[in-house]
Amino acid sequence: MPSIPLPFVVALLLLVLLIEVIRRDDRLRAGGKPANLPFLALIGASILQSVLSGLRWGYEVQGAMYLLPVVAALLPPLAYGGVSLLVRKSPLPLGRQLVLHALPAALIVGLMLFWRDAVDMALVAVFVIYAAAILFLMRPGADALRLMPLENATPAYRSIIFAAVMLLLSALLDLYVFLDIAQGRGSQAIILITMGNLAGLIALSVAATIASRSPSPVEEDRDAPAAGPVEGDREIMATITAQLEGRKLYHDAELTLDRLARKTLIPARQISGAINRSTGKNVSQYVNGFRIAEACDLLATSDKPVTEIMFDVGFQxxxxxxxxxxxxxxxxxxxxxxTRRRETRLRPPSP
Structure with missing residues (x-):
């Protein structure tokens, strides 16, 4: 019975994952939320890379070795592009963005033609540079994800950090394989490349999770006027709290930091800083605190199902x-x- 190379199995799993993400994005588009195209392209490129790996190492198709480095050079820019859509719009036009992030692949093509020995080290540099760029975008923590619903900001932040770490680990893996082959051994190359595919599957699963909930900047409400400077954390916190409690803004499951900034007329950075300094929490945790407080009240005073309460307070x-x-x-x-009902039954009646 012929065996199937493991990279083909990885490609099949990634294909199933891509289909599921597209199905989710179809539902999002029905609600007016465009898909995160860089993340979808990232999964597609990874499928292609896995297929090429299977052809190269499973069936010794020599032509695949010329495409593998080029496809690998596309992965970090696509990951960065997907993350940047969750953070902010790029100041560069779309055409310039595409040209800029196509440069790594173009560099690898040039090296494949004129200086093949430098390809591996160039790939290591590309992975490290883009991992560092993603970590730089995430330096404010979960509050960096200004265009993501606050409900999902914290898990998305952790997922993005994990994806950046996976890029760094991939760079280290490529460097080790390069040194292993350079020293005339290369016996571990196939095993390490296979492990890299599996690690890529994990990282891409995380990216797909983010992509399934990633809104586009074009859907944001732009009717509110631009915010002016607001001085003093106490005044900022009072304004935010009044808006959240009075208008129940936290009921909006798609509430983002940018949208909260427009509703309160306070710059997003000032909101994030004031909440962090005053409460020790990020914006997501602070807003979710209002949701949980109302959920506790509904759990204690009503017989509503937990799932219904979850939707009522703004979770999805x-x-x-x-x-x-x-x-x-x-x-x-x-x-x-x-527990609350048990305590209520045991509590002595008021005199």
């Missing part, structure tokens, strides 16, 4: 709701409701 996924509820109360919602 049970995993995020349960995670934030445990962060605030150290209990699951059902456990909290049962």
């Amino acid at each position: 996924t049970k995993s995020n709701f349960n995670r934030e509820f445990r962060r605030v109360t150290d209990m699951a919602p059902v456990q909290w409701r049962e």
Whole structure:
């Protein structure tokens, strides 16, 4: 019975993942939310890379070796492009962005033609540079994701950091393979490349998770006037709290830091700084605190199902709701409701 090279299995799994992400994005587009195209292209490029790896190492198709480095050079720019859509719009026009981020692949093509020995080290440099660029975008923490719904900002931030680390690990893996072959051994090359494909699957799964919830900057509400400077954390916190409590802005499941800034007429950076300095939390945690407080009230005073309460207070996924509820109360919602009712029954009546 013929065996199937592991990279082909990875490619098949990635294809299933891509189909699922596209299906989710179709649902998002039905609600007016464009897909994160760089992340979709990232998965597609990874499928191609896995197929080429299977042809090269499983069936010794020599032609694949000329395409593998070029496709690999596309992955870091696509990852960076997907992340940048969650952070801000690029100051460069789309055409210039495409040209700029196509340069690594063009460089690899040139090296393949004129200086093949430098290809591996050039790929290492590309992976390291783009990983550093992603980490630079994420330096403000979860609040950097100004265009992402606050419900998903914290897990998305962790996923992006993980993806950047995976790029760095891929660079180290490529460097090790290069040195292993340069020293005349190369016995571990196939095993390491296979492991790299599996690691890539994990990283791309994370990227796909982010892509399925990534709004586009063009959908943001632009009717509010530009914000002016606001002095003093106390005044900023009072304004934010009044808007969240009075207008129940946290009920908006698609609430982002940018949208909160426009609603309060306070620059996003000032909101993030004031909340962080005053509460020690990021914006996502602070807003989710209002949602959890109302959820606790509904759990204690109504018989609504937990899922209905989750939607009422502004959450869209049970995993995020349960995670934030445990962060605030150290209990699951059902456990909290049962504990509260037990305490109520045991409490002596008022005189």
